[in-house]
Amino acid sequence: MSTKLTLTLEKEVIEKAKEYAHEQKRSLSNLIEEYLRSITEGKEAKDIELTPLVKSLKGSVKIPESGSFDEKQILEDELIKKYLG
Structure with a gap:
């Protein structure tokens, strides 16, 4: 059964x-x-259709298996390599 839902969003987002x-x-x-x-049925990531952009990025980041993953540090390191490198 469908039910009407009213949302309040920024005009630009709606457009x-x-x-x-x-x-x-x-x-x-x-x-x-x-x-x-x-998001409410707990779909696995593999069940969600990926956009071409997201598909092109798949595998571009390697996460260490050690479990120690500091995304801020990695971002900082990559920015330093890119701009000061």
């Missing part, structure tokens, strides 16, 4: 979301419903 939905040939309601379903 971009409508444009994205149109490009995907889906309704904005459908996109929001699928997103909410995915």
Whole structure:
């Protein structure tokens, strides 16, 4: 059973979301419903459709298996290499 939901969002966000939905040939309601379903049903990451950009980034970061992962330090190190390197 479908029920109406009213959301208050910034106008720019709504406009971009409508444009994205149109490009995907889906309704904005459908996109929001699928997103909410995915976060509330505990979908595994492998079950979520990835955009081409996200697919292109897959595997670009290697996380050490030791369990010690400091994302801020890694970001800092990479920025230093890029700009001062």
